[in-house]
Amino acid sequence: MSIKFTILGCGYSMGVPRIDGFFGRCDPKNKKNYRTRCSALISSKNLNILIDTSPDLREQLIKNKVKSIDKIFYTHHHADQTHGINDLRVFYLKNKTKLNVYADDQTQKYLLKSFNYCFRNQGLSYPPIMNMLDLKDNHKFVDKKNNIELKSVVVKHGNINSICYIINKKCAYASDISKIYDYDIKLFFNLKYLIIDCLRYDPHYSHFNLKNVLDLVKVIKPEKTILTNLNHEMDYNQLKKKLPNNITPAFDGMTLLI
Numbered sequence: 682m683s684i685k686f687t688i689l690g691c692g693y694s695m696g697v698p699r700i701d702g703f704f705g706r707c708d709p710k711n712k713k714n715y716r717t718r719c720s721a722l723i724s725s726k727n728l729n730i731l732i733d734t735s736p737d738l739r740e741q742l743i744k745n746k747v748k749s750i751d752k753i754f755y756t757h758h759h760a761d762q763t764h765g766i767n768d769l770r771v772f773y774l775k776n777k778t779k780l781n782v783y784a785d786d787q788t789q790k791y792l793l794k795s796f797n798y799c800f801r802n803q804g805l806s807y808p809p810i811m812n813m814l815d816l817k818d819n820h821k822f823v824d825k826k827n828n829i830e831l832k833s834v835v836v837k838h839g840n841i842n843s844i845c846y847i848i849n850k851k852c853a854y855a856s857d858i859s860k861i862y863d864y865d866i867k868l869f870f871n872l873k874y875l876i877i878d879c880l881r882y883d884p885h886y887s888h889f890n891l892k893n894v895l896d897l898v899k900v901i902k903p904e905k906t907i908l909t910n911l912n913h914e915m916d917y918n919q920l921k922k923k924l925p926n927n928i929t930p931a932f933d934g935m936t937l938l939i
């Protein structure tokens with residue numbers, strides 16, 4: 682079995698539609714315009730690695746019939762990447778094993794401050810459900826014949842950094858990014874898939890817009906580019922019409938074989 686990458690959610694921080702029902706320029710009749718907040722799943726036969734815990738995580742795992750989570754990697758600490766963390770309690774209860782969480786220093790600080798009860802014993806009847814572990818440059822997991830290698834690359838995301846994960850050197854996932862640092866650009870050559878932040882058409886200080894993505898694609902030439910973290914201006918069909926064949930908008934539940 683090969684390794685599957687599932688885009689659990691491809692919506693920007695407020696989701697499409699927003700909580701007040703606002704669709705913006707997105708056609709409500711197209712199911713691909715219903716976008717939950719960004720999370721992703723890397724899976725092989727016996728291993729499920731989650732990237733980020735979006736506030737929509739519960740709905741995402743139910744929809745995609747995900748019955749277990751083994752490890753969690755965080756890209757950064759923003760609310761739309763972290764606030765679904767509490768719903769992972771069920772996997773601790775099922776397995777009686779604490780989940781391993783990997784995050785950079787800034788994200789660790791935020792999670793320990795905001796969701797301390799998930800990691801530290803509070804002296805209450807609810808025990809902690811997770812181990813906080815340091816993010817390394819490279820992590821390797823073996824699932825029988827499958828090796829899953831995650832390389833963490835620090836990228837700029839406005840006034841903070843976030844982590845782009847490159848899986849088996851073939852698939853890069855950067856849901857929140859405003860710049861790849863020049864010294865790391867070499868890591869992005871020869872990709873099969875680039876899954877990349879494309880918030881909107883207009884520039885934004887902490888996200889790539891469509892022009893930024895098209896400029897990057899010209900340089901690094903991935904086989905296929907998938908646009909994620911899309912806001913309410915990015916109607917699926919309208920956007921697809923503007924794109925060459927090797928670039929496509931993501932939709933919730935989209936899967937790729939790495």
Ligand SMILES: [Zn+2]
Pocket residue numbers: 757759838857
């Ligand atoms: Zn963010």
